[in-house]
Amino acid sequence: MRADARKNRDHLLEVARDVVNEQGADASLRDIARRAGVGLGTLYRHFPRREALLEALLRTRFDALTTRARELETSTSPDKALITWLHEIVAVTHNFRGAIALMVAAIAEPDSALHASCVTMKAAGTQLLLRAQAEGLTRADLNGTDLFALISALAWLHDQPSFATRADHLTNVVASAVLTRSTQDFLREASGGPAAGR
Amino acid sequence: MRADARKNRDHLLEVARDVVNEQGADASLRDIARRAGVGLGTLYRHFPRREALLEALLRTRFDALTTRARELETSTSPDKALITWLHEIVAVTHNFRGAIALMVAAIAEPDSALHASCVTMKAAGTQLLLRAQAEGLTRADLNGTDLFALISALAWLHDQPSFATRADHLTNVVASAVLTRSTQDFLREASGGPAAGR
DNA sequence: ACCTGAACACCGTTCAAGT
DNA sequence: ACCTGAACACCGTTCAAGT
Numbered sequence: 299m300r301a302d303a304r305k306n307r308d309h310l311l312e313v314a315r316d317v318v319n320e321q322g323a324d325a326s327l328r329d330i331a332r333r334a335g336v337g338l339g340t341l342y343r344h345f346p347r348r349e350a351l352l353e354a355l356l357r358t359r360f361d362a363l364t365t366r367a368r369e370l371e372t373s374t375s376p377d378k379a380l381i382t383w384l385h386e387i388v389a390v391t392h393n394f395r396g397a398i399a400l401m402v403a404a405i406a407e408p409d410s411a412l413h414a415s416c417v418t419m420k421a422a423g424t425q426l427l428l429r430a431q432a433e434g435l436t437r438a439d440l441n442g443t444d445l446f447a448l449i450s451a452l453a454w455l456h457d458q459p460s461f462a463t464r465a466d467h468l469t470n471v472v473a474s475a476v477l478t479r480s481t482q483d484f485l486r487e488a489s490g491g492p493a494a495g496r
Numbered sequence: 497m498r499a500d501a502r503k504n505r506d507h508l509l510e511v512a513r514d515v516v517n518e519q520g521a522d523a524s525l526r527d528i529a530r531r532a533g534v535g536l537g538t539l540y541r542h543f544p545r546r547e548a549l550l551e552a553l554l555r556t557r558f559d560a561l562t563t564r565a566r567e568l569e570t571s572t573s574p575d576k577a578l579i580t581w582l583h584e585i586v587a588v589t590h591n592f593r594g595a596i597a598l599m600v601a602a603i604a605e606p607d608s609a610l611h612a613s614c615v616t617m618k619a620a621g622t623q624l625l626l627r628a629q630a631e632g633l634t635r636a637d638l639n640g641t642d643l644f645a646l647i648s649a650l651a652w653l654h655d656q657p658s659f660a661t662r663a664d665h666l667t668n669v670v671a672s673a674v675l676t677r678s679t680q681d682f683l684r685e686a687s688g689g690p691a692a693g694r
Numbered sequence: 695a696c697c698t699g700a701a702c703a704c705c706g707t708t709c710a711a712g713t
Numbered sequence: 714a715c716c717t718g719a720a721c722a723c724c725g726t727t728c729a730a731g732t
Contacts, residue, residue: 300695327725337698342726406658437669447659447666451649460604461645468645471635475673501715525706535717540707 307344310334314351322457323352323396352400353411359390360401360415367422376430377481381473383426384449387419388469391453398453405446420446435481448472505542508532512549520655521550521594550598551609557588558599558613565620574628575679579671581624582647586667589651596651603644618644633679646670 299307313334317325327348331341345351366386370379391397404412405420424442431438452472456465497505511532515523525546529539543549564584568577589595602610603618622640629636650670654663 303696306697326723328723338726339699339728340697343696346726348725402656402658439665440669443659444662444666444669447653447656447662448669450656450659451653451666454652455645455649458600458645458648460600461641461648464642464645467637468642468649471638471642471646471673472670475669479677498714504716524704526704536707537709537718538716541715544707546706 303344306334306336306340310336310341310344310351311354315355318352318355318395319393321395323394323400327351349400350411356394356397356400356412357415359394359397360412360419363387363390364415364419364422367419367426371422371426371429376426376433377435377477380426380430380436381477383423384445384452384473384476385469387423387449388452388456388465391456395457398450398457402446402450423449435478436476437478440476445476448476501542504532504534504538508534508539508542508549509552513553516550516553516593517591519593521592521598525549547598548609551613554592554595554598554610555613557592557595558610558617561585561588562613562617562620565617565624569620569624569627574624574631575633575675578624578628578634579675581621582643582650582671582674583667585621585647586650586654586663589654593655596648596655600644600648621647633676634674635676638674643674646674 310330314325314330317330317333321329327341328338330351331338334341341351345354363383363386367383370383373379374382400412401416404410404416407413410416420442423445427436427440427442427445430436431440452465452469455461455468461468508528512523512528515528515531519527525539526536528549529536532539539549543552561581561584565581568581571577572580598610599614602608602614605611608614618640621643625634625638625640625643628634629638650663650667653659653666659666
């Protein structure tokens with residue numbers, strides 16, 4: 299790639315990150331090109347579809363979560379590893395409104411540029427669930443899809459301004475539903491006792 | 497209202513209901529006017545903003561849910577009333593993709609045409625929660641906003657094609673988190689024993 | 695090679711002109 | 714009173730013309 303093209307591409311990514319943080323995944327591409335000081339055609343040359351731009355922004359985060367899941371699998375107890383990872387993946391959407399809807403779509407759509415990254419991440423998360431289930435620490439009636447559905451729903455809550463302040467609390471509530479009764483003690487420790495939170 | 501105007505209005509609502517069921521709350525208004533056989537200006541004369549059209553479609557459903565909550569409050573045990581209502585409100589979104597996002601926005605926005613209807617419904621639901629909490633049947637660290645956040649998240653799951661088949665199961669999982677341990681027996685009865693569901 | 699912006703087909707919304 | 718569709722300002726996406 300020519301030096302000027304690389305510079306344009308990198309700058310577009312920087313600007314896109316800011317704009318998406320401000321306006322969400324459906325931000326205007328014209329606006330991104332304008333703020334980056336390049337023509338709209340230049341944006342399309344580097345990122346032929348909106349998805350290609352978002353993919354470039356999200357892939358590194360998703361791959362990092364995959365790595366993180368594998369770390370937790372060997373470093374931490376099965377129940378704590380699962381719940382910790384659940385909180386971390388939900389937190390990733392903090393500055394990326396709409397990221398989770400993209401992940402859900404990418405898993406279902408094999409042609410998506412994000413497909414491989416998301417499927418790998420889902421597999422890594424499912425491993426954490428299976429490991430905890432093998433020791434009877436989590437509900438037996440949940441599969442990997444259920445885990446990702448709950449994660450997605452909680453991340454969606456984070457995206458809603460009127461619910462954002464309660465989202466962390468509700469993540470704990472849902473986590474308590476995933477764990478079997480006997481394993482819920484460390485959750486109470488983690489949140490500093492049963493908070494009233496009214 | 498003149499007879500021809502009333503006829504146009506009613507027909508627009510019928511067509512809008514079908515189109516929104518097919519395409520969701522962000523369906524093209526041009527498309528609705530076209531399929532109703534009226535000019536685009538006619539649609540805007542009867543429903544000056546998109547929200548006014550959706551409001552006409554949703555208000556009756558939300559008001560029915562308010563009535564239903566008040567019925568359950570006097571007819572059914574506190575825990576069963578709450579969980580039954582939770583399932584019913586989640587089910588309302590089955591043929592209205594995006595209905596819950598509208599409800600969330602309407603509660604936060606006092607100028608919304610749906611505001612009164614949604615706030616009343618939220619109050620009715622909160623009453624069911626408080627009644628169950630008063631008898632110690634549900635977690636004490638949940639408020640009415642938390643209840644509606646969980647409802648909204650579950651309804652959002654119903655809207656996602658890849659999660660829709662698991663949404664009812666996950667509603668039961670979340671319901672089990674809302675109930676205190678001693679009151680979870682009727683949930684197991686309701687779902688016919690602990691289902692493996694893999 | 696790469697960049698640019700006009701052009702195309704859409705959208706929500708408004709409004710002057712008709713009946 | 715009510716209806717109509719052109720007009721306006723946006724959007725995503727494409728592509729002929731430039732450097």
